Amino acid sequence: MKEVIRTNDLIIISLIKGIFDEAGIQYELLDTHTSIIEGSINAIEKRIIVSDNDFKQSENLIKELINNYKNE
Secondary structure (H helix, E strand, O other), rough: EEEEEEOOOOOHHHHHEEEEHOOOOOOOEOOOOHHHHEEEOOOOEEEEEEEEEHHHHHHHHHHHHHHHHHHO
């Protein structure tokens, strides 16, 4: 498993989960409970990981998503 993104931006996380679901990429969202427990200082970011086989495709989807997100 490889990490594809680390963020506390809930909108980005939601969008990534949506595009991964649509593309059939299995993923895991890590550190959700830890980031909630640490409070509002955002020191611990949530991480999304995918299998080694899906890494390149998921990385490309995230790059495209972030480019579109920034351009809006």
